[in-house]
Amino acid sequence: MTQYxxxxxxxxxxxxxxxxxxxxxxxxxxxxxxxxxxxxxxxxGVAVFLIIKAAPAIAASWSTGDLASGTTAGYANFWAYSGPLIWGTLWMSFIGLLIGAPVAVGIALFISHYAPRSLAGILGYLVDLLAAVPSIIFGLWGIAVIRPYLLPFSHFLTEYLGWFPPFGGQVSTTGSTVLAGAVVLGVMVLPIITSITREIFLQTPRLHEEAALALGATKWETVRLAVFPYARSGMVSAILLGLGRALGETMAIALIISPSIVFSVALLTENQNSQTIAANIAVNFPESNDLPRAGLIGTGLMLFVISFAVNFAARWIVGRTGGSAKERRSRKIAPPSDAASILTLDVAASPLEALEPRGSSAHPEGQEPSIPELRD
Amino acid sequence: MSADTARTASNSFTATRLPRLIELYTALGALAVSGIVIALIGWTTTGFLVLAAALYLMLTGVVSGVVENRRKAVDRLVRGLVTVAFLLALAPLVSTLYEVIVRGWQALDWNFIFTTGGTIIDPATMKITNTIGAWQAVIGTLEITGMATLISVPIGILTAVFLVEYSPPGHWMSRTVTFLVDVMTGIPSIVAGLFAFALFTLVVGPKAFSGFSASIALCVLMIPTVVRSSEEMLKLVSPELREASYALGVTKFTTIVRIVLRTAIAGLITGVMLAIARVIGETAPIFIAASFTNNFNGDLFSGAMQTLPVMAYTGYKFPSSDIPASLQSAWGAALLLVILVVILNLIARLIAWAFKPKGLQ
Structure with missing residues (x-):
């Protein structure tokens, strides 16, 4: 006994x-x-240094000097150079989303509402694994597998649907097309869209779903009447975040497509493939002099602005997800919006569940029914 | 129309139902039919699977539409579609891993890892020797990623501590930081590379390529990931633990370090591991900031440096005179990279499992 x-x-x-x-x-x-x-x-700093380095190229005359030769030859000014690149970036990402987004939402629905409860966690983890594969690996995969794979399909499309502009033109013999790039982009946006929509589908108030089921709705009708209306803005924002990912994708595109800096909608041709900003930088950066490099940094600045705007829009919409304004305020926390932190939750939440008995939202099987607000 | 609806509704409990395992039977039937048809016109695995999926969807739709009703048919059709979507997502995962392992395996052995590869021209005989090896890239990857981790982890975790422990809820600074972290997660990786390049050309001057510059580029990508995952983990620590500590008169610093961070340590390390796994595969920012080289360069602070993802890229894009060897070493580098990522992910899982908070289960 110690004495006090x-x-x-x-x-x-x-x-x-x-x-x-x-x-x-x-x-x-x-x-x-x-x-x-x-x-x-x-x-x-990112914004300031890009602006400082890009300013000389934006202000310079593009008809004389370094900028009039090499890869930047033949453009009246910076905007004539970056215009087609911006178009190419948006077009490629759009096609990638067109391929990836419906599949991604389907997967999210499968994991959250159709798969057996005991399997949902593992299946979700499998899709998250796609996010862990480095993009260069997808690039090599695109070159080795997707390019030859899509060739017969491309011939079929040009032959029978060639009247539709994107499928028109001289079909590629190598397969280095916008379509091949977009398929790879579609795969790369899958995990991010899936993980976010899955989180939001799981947050649907259980009572809404039970009400629909009690009225005799089938599973699909329940999803259409209770889940989709609740999750609509969340889905839009997930797709926008996927778009943000697709916009910045560099190496896969740089490896796969044989590009030209043009305004073109062609998906299947040899030399009418719209180039993206990021891939154009990767391809031309090592061999450029100071001023063309500044031009490339300028296009990088454009990419920064575009993806900033897309991400901003996505965050703004996700803030409006689900329920009344009061409900949103009480929830306070938007679902994790990047694949990395969802992966972390998946891996790490299990030991910490002891501290948070209701469980992480990444583990649907640990959830109590009818409590949509998780960590508040 | 209304009479029809009424009939359907009143009959819904007694109307004919398909057997419980009908979907399994349909799937097996579709696989069998598709197998026979494709075998007759020439075997392709993809054709077999696509035809089987299409047949399955059509069969379920038609059978359920005829025997049950339209609503149930749509329900079964959607169930089928959603399942097909999931299987479709597994295809690229399996195909990518298969391709990388099969092609990379030919290049990968201990020699490949521990030899510096490249092209050497003997000035006397003008003979060109191509060596296959990835040692320069392994060292570059480890040094650049290690430096990025050293910088990002303290900043990331301290920012998470600020967001969870210090800033009052709704304070302008925490709202701004949360918003900026979200924006930073969305920065295209190549823009991070351009930022590091611009920063170092302004500070160091031209010829600014260095491994350290690439580390800074990776930091821009890594910090937001670390902040987000650490923030989630710190939020999982229950307030009761903090309050108990404060009630004992423990200071805030000690409470955070000894109670909050210690409780969340497994989650924090897991988050860091996954962040490393994410940036270790980044190609574009390293390619811009550290350029690429075939020479061994162990000095992080000067000169171009090679890394595994950049090696995989340049092997394809700028092959040496021996093209098959270049492609082979590209796939070897890719496999080595995948193995690193897998190891990091496994470590993350192991740590999450081994550091379970004791006495709290």
């Missing part, structure tokens, strides 16, 4: 009770605030 000794007045113990925060406290607090501030500085 009351501290004498004025001793160190008493001073600590009334004194201010300790130095360790203050230092840690400062470091923590500093890191948060550093994030603002980094993002501002």
């Amino acid at each position: 000794v009351a501290p004498r007045p004025g001793s160190s113990g008493a001073r600590r009770l009334v004194g201010g925060p300790r130095p360790s406290d203050r230092i840690f607090r400062g470091l923590s605030y500093g890191s948060a501030a550093l994030i603002m500085v980094i993002l501002a």
Whole structure:
């Protein structure tokens, strides 16, 4: 038994009770605030340094000097150069989403509402694994597998549907087409769209679904009447985030398509494939001089602005997901919107479930019914 | 029309139903028919699966439409479609891994990992020797990713601590930081590379390619991932633990370090591992910021550096005089990269499993 000794007045113990925060406290607090501030500085830095490096090319005359030769020859100014690239980026991403998004939503629906409860977690993890595959691997896969694979299909499309502009033109013999690039993009946006829509489908108020079922609706009618209306804006925002991913994809596209900087809708041709901004930078950056490099950085700045806008729109819409304004405010937390943190939740939430008995939203089987607001 | 609806509704409990396992029978039937048809016109696995899926969807739709009713037919059709969508997503995963393993296996052995590859021209005889090897890329990958981790992890976790522990809810700074982190998650990786290149050409001058520059580019991509996952993990720590600690008179710093971070440590490490797994495969930013080389360069702070993903890319895009060897080493590098990513993911799982908070199960 230790004997309790009351501290004498004025001793160190008493001073600590009334004194201010300790130095360790203050230092840690400062470091923590500093890191948060550093994030603002980094993002501002990205914008500022890109603008500084791009400005010479945007202001320069493109008819003389370095810019009049090589890969940048023949453009009146920066905007004439970046215009077709912006078009190519948007077009390629659009086709990729057209292929990937419906499948992704289907998978999310399968995992959240159709698959057996006990399997849902594992199946979700399998799809998340797609997010862990580096993009260069998908690029090599696109070259080795998808290109030859799509050739017969391309011939079929041009022969029978050639009157439709995207399928028209001289069909490619190598398969390095926009379509091949878009298929690979479609695969790459799958995990991000699936993981977000899955989270939102799982957040549908259980009572809405039970009400629909009680009225005699079939499973599909329940989904159409209760789940889709609740998740609509979340789905839109997930698809926009997928678009953000597709816009910035570089190496897969740079490897797969044989590009030209044109406004073209052709999907299957040899030399009318609209080039994307990111792939154009990757292809031309190593061999460029200072000024053309500045031009490339300028197009990179355009890409930054576009993907910023797309991401901004996605966040704004996801903030409006589900239920009344009051419900949204009470939820406070939007579902995790990047694949990495969902993967983390999947992997790590199980040991921590002891601390949060209701379970992580990444584990549908651990959820209690009728509590749509998870971590609040 | 209304009479028909009424009849359907009143009959829905007694109307004919298909047997419980009808979907399994239909699927087996569709596979069999598709197998016979495709075998007759020339075997392709894809054709077999596509035809089987189409047959299955048609059969379920028609059979259920005839025997049951239109609503049930649509329901079964959607169930089939959604399942097909899921199987469709597994195809690229399986195909990619198969392709990388089969093609990469030919190149991959201990020599490939520990030899510096490249092309050497002997000035006396003008004879060109191509060596296959990835040692320069392995070292480059480990150094660049390691430096990026060293910088990103403290910043990321401290920012998460700020968001969860320090900032009052709804404070302007936490709202701004959360928003900016979300925006940063969406930065295209090549833009991060351009940022590092622009920064280093302005600071160091031209010839600014270096491994450290690539690490900075990776930091831009890694910090938001670390912040987001650490934030989620810290939020899972129950407030009761913090309150218990404060009630004992423990200071905020000690509470955060000894209670909050320690409780969440498994989740934090898992998040970091997955963030590393994500950036280790980045190609574009490293390609822009560190350029590429076939020479061994162990110095992070000067000169171009090779990494595995860039090696896979340049092997295809800028092959040496011996093209098959270049392609082979590209696939070898790709397989090595996949193995690294798999190891990181496994470590993440192991840590999550091994560091379960004790006494709380």
